[in-house]
Amino acid sequence: xxxxxxxxxxxxxxxxxxxxxxxxxxxxxxxxxxxxxxxxxxxxxxxxxxxxxxxxxxxxxxxxxxxxxxxxxxxxxxxxxxxxxxxxxxxxxxxxxxxxxxxxxxxxxxxxxxxxxxxxxxxxxxxxxxxxxxxxxxxxxxxxxxxxxxxxxxxxxxxxxxxxxxxxxxxxxxxxxxxxxxxxxxxxxxxxxxxxxxxxxxxxxxxxxxxxxxxxxxxxxxxxxxxxxxxxxxxxxxxxxxxxxxxxxxxxxxxxxxxxxxxxxxxxxxxxxxxxxxxxxxxxxxxxxxxxxxxxxxxxxxxxxxxxxxxxxxxxxxxxxxxxxxxxxxxxxxxxxxxxxxxxxxxxxxxxxxxxxxxxxxxxxxxxxxxxxxxxxxxxxxxxxxxxxxxxxxxxxxxxxxxxxxxxxxxxxxxxxxxxxxxxxxxxxxxxxxxxxxxxxxxxxxxxxxxxxxxxxxxxxxxxxxxxxxxxxxxxxxxxxxxxxxxxxxxxxxxxxxxxxxxxxxxxxxxxxxxxxxxxxxxxxxxxxxxxxxxxxxxxxxxxxxxxxxxxxxxxxxxxxxxxxxxxxxxxxxxxxxxxxxxxxxxxxxxxxxxxxxxxxxxxxxxxxxxxxxxxxxxxxxxxxxxxxxxxxxxxxxxxxxxxxxxxxxxxxxxxxxxxxxxxxxxxxxxxxxxxxxxxxxxxxxxxxxxxxxxxxxxx
Numbered sequence: 001x002x003x004x005x006x007x008x009x010x011x012x013x014x015x016x017x018x019x020x021x022x023x024x025x026x027x028x029x030x031x032x033x034x035x036x037x038x039x040x041x042x043x044x045x046x047x048x049x050x051x052x053x054x055x056x057x058x059x060x061x062x063x064x065x066x067x068x069x070x071x072x073x074x075x076x077x078x079x080x081x082x083x084x085x086x087x088x089x090x091x092x093x094x095x096x097x098x099x100x101x102x103x104x105x106x107x108x109x110x111x112x113x114x115x116x117x118x119x120x121x122x123x124x125x126x127x128x129x130x131x132x133x134x135x136x137x138x139x140x141x142x143x144x145x146x147x148x149x150x151x152x153x154x155x156x157x158x159x160x161x162x163x164x165x166x167x168x169x170x171x172x173x174x175x176x177x178x179x180x181x182x183x184x185x186x187x188x189x190x191x192x193x194x195x196x197x198x199x200x201x202x203x204x205x206x207x208x209x210x211x212x213x214x215x216x217x218x219x220x221x222x223x224x225x226x227x228x229x230x231x232x233x234x235x236x237x238x239x240x241x242x243x244x245x246x247x248x249x250x251x252x253x254x255x256x257x258x259x260x261x262x263x264x265x266x267x268x269x270x271x272x273x274x275x276x277x278x279x280x281x282x283x284x285x286x287x288x289x290x291x292x293x294x295x296x297x298x299x300x301x302x303x304x305x306x307x308x309x310x311x312x313x314x315x316x317x318x319x320x321x322x323x324x325x326x327x328x329x330x331x332x333x334x335x336x337x338x339x340x341x342x343x344x345x346x347x348x349x350x351x352x353x354x355x356x357x358x359x360x361x362x363x364x365x366x367x368x369x370x371x372x373x374x375x376x377x378x379x380x381x382x383x384x385x386x387x388x389x390x391x392x393x394x395x396x397x398x399x400x401x402x403x404x405x406x407x408x409x410x411x412x413x414x415x416x417x418x419x420x421x422x423x424x425x426x427x428x429x430x431x432x433x434x435x436x437x438x439x440x441x442x443x444x445x446x447x448x449x450x451x452x453x454x455x456x457x458x459x460x461x462x463x464x465x466x467x468x469x470x471x472x473x474x475x476x477x478x479x480x481x482x483x484x485x486x487x488x489x490x491x492x493x494x495x496x497x498x499x500x501x502x503x504x505x506x507x508x509x510x511x512x513x514x515x516x517x518x519x520x521x522x523x524x525x526x527x528x529x530x531x532x533x534x535x536x537x538x539x540x541x542x543x544x545x546x547x548x549x550x551x552x553x554x555x556x557x558x559x560x561x562x563x564x565x566x567x568x569x570x571x572x573x574x575x576x577x578x579x580x581x582x583x584x585x586x587x588x589x590x591x592x593x594x595x596x597x598x599x600x601x602x603x604x605x606x607x608x609x610x611x612x613x614x615x616x617x618x619x620x621x622x623x624x625x626x627x628x629x630x631x632x633x634x635x636x637x638x639x640x641x642x643x644x645x646x647x648x649x650x651x652x653x654x655x656x657x658x659x660x661x662x663x664x665x666x667x668x669x670x671x672x673x674x675x676x677x678x679x680x681x682x683x684x685x686x687x688x689x690x691x692x693x694x695x696x697x698x699x700x
């Protein structure tokens with residue numbers, strides 16, 4: 001439609017001509033300022049999280065090398081070279097990996113809308129990818145259409161692997177969810193543990209997927225168990241007739257995710273030398289990564305029997321024993337590996353990790369310092385050092401260590417977890433959630449990482465995403481108590497105490513099956529007081545006696561558990577004639593607590609106040625989530641009003657910094673009473689400060 005200047009169709013004919021021209025100029029200026037940003041936001045499709053080998057992006061008609069952290073735009077294509085892999089986090093939250101010799105086009109990716117539930121987000125998103133060649137792994141909860149030459153896969157929230165083969169063929173393997181696999185010749189619905197194949201001109205057909213994990217074994221992370229000195233010695237071995245040649249080929253193939261090639265090389269090595277300890281050790285690593293613990297144990301024991309002087313054999317045995325929750329046996333095997341080769345950096349990292357998980361912090365630091373001296377550029381060394389610094393309340397040092405680990409090796413997930421925890425502490429919640437999402441992308445089969453991501457969603461008030469992620473964590477490892485505990489905290493916060501009790505009881509039932517990675521994250525060790533949390537939930541339901549029993553049982557099991565002491569104090573507050581016990585338990589809880597932002601209530605710390613039950617303070621679950629406690633100020637305020645000039649208020653201000661926590665409280669209560677000369681007034685003020693001098697010594 002045309003607009004004539006000064007005519008009846010002019011949009012500004014009712015304005016003064018000078019105003020109209022000025023407004024038009026202002027609108028044009030605003031548009032010029034905002035257009036580049038809007039275009040950038042519209043085009044951003046994802047981030048390159050991890051790069052192994054040669055990865056390129058096609059931009060402006062040219063292929064350009066790309067590294068971790070690069071921003072990808074809609075319309076661009078990504079390709080990987082031989083022996084290379086890439087991990088990408090799309091703007092809508094979808095996670096995907098590219099295998100070697102693959103090419104993917106990001107045709108359209110819609111960023112995830114903020115504040116919507118998963119169902120509403122799915123309805124709003126439009127996402128299209130095109131696999132031109134190779135193989136991709138995808139996990140996501142959003143609608144996604146993945147196109148290939150022979151067929152199109154339409155996803156409604158799932159995990160799957162899609163490979164495009166020679167001769168325009170495609171193979172789809174679904175691990176979870178449901179995928180519609182279709183072309184003009186037909187359509188099949190592929191559910192979990194099913195696969196489908198298709199060629200151009202033929203209808204897709206389904207087959208049973210016998211070993212679902214085999215379809216995605218290339219996308220898993222396989223740790224290296226060789227030291228630098230031994231690696232240099234193997235590089236001189238170039239005789240294809242020797243077993244050492246093929247074990248080295250297997251090791252390199254495994255680091256590139258080429259599991260089938262690694263298995264073939266190991267078979268050739270063992271055919272030449274049936275007593276090759278390194279070959280058995282590498283095979284144990286494969287089996288353990290794919291969660292076949294019995295096979296892994298057999299191969300690790302064969303490795304030790306074949307060569308009792310091999311540090312790799314004892315290192316693989318240590319990993320197996322740790323996976324079986326035998327931490328003492330794992331530590332003994334790791335120390336044997338270090339004794340055989342004092343310069344074996346992976347064995348030193350394993351020893352330090354185990355000591356750390358067993359609460360022997362000083363010993364762990366000493367071993368880690370030896371590893372740092374031997375390999376100052378090693379990513380795993382920086383990772384364990386970062387967690388040790390977190391345990392010592394040296395947060396900036398931990399931050400630098402995690403950043404360095406990610407720079408050295410972008411395929412590692414654990415430093416992403418550590419970095420996410422630090423960013424939460426610094427109130428950078430969006431960046432923290434992003435780092436935890438990247439960790440679950442890099443190691444998608446680790447239940448504990450999903451648990452932490454679910455807890456992160458809970459902390460940023462995205463309850464639907466938290467519920468979905470914690471459900472995935474429960475499915476990945478039904479024996480891990482962590483997602484059950486975090487889901488109980490979530491359910492309690494959304495006023496579902498009965499469901500919270502059920503999850504807590506399940507968490508307590510699974511407590512002896514605590515996952516192997518839990519001990520590596522000492523930040524929340526002994527803080528997830530399951531029984532104490534169950535008792536607090538009983539308090540919410542009005543079952544005070546059950547709450548007291550759970551608190552007493554928790555204290556009997558661990559007299560130093562500050563959460564259990566605080567539970568007893570809060571439970572006694574709701575019971576007549578328990579004032580002395582309440583104040584005593586609260587004092588013990590204060591003396592035992594680590595740095596946290598939970599304030600000390602003025603009224604709970606005093607006795608003989610003659611205040612009726614149902615006072616202004618309601619105990620909070622906040623103290624049971626110290627892992628995600630954020631630095632800064634917190635404010636609690638409450639009040640009560642009644643007849644007979646009865647009113648009261650309580651104001652609490654608390655804060656947390658790197659090595660200090662503090663709280664300031666004020667409480668006032670007054671009443672004229674129920675008869676003459678029965679008036680009452682109480683005013684209490686308190687100040688509490690705590691500093692962590694060392695991880696084992698605090699001043700209050």
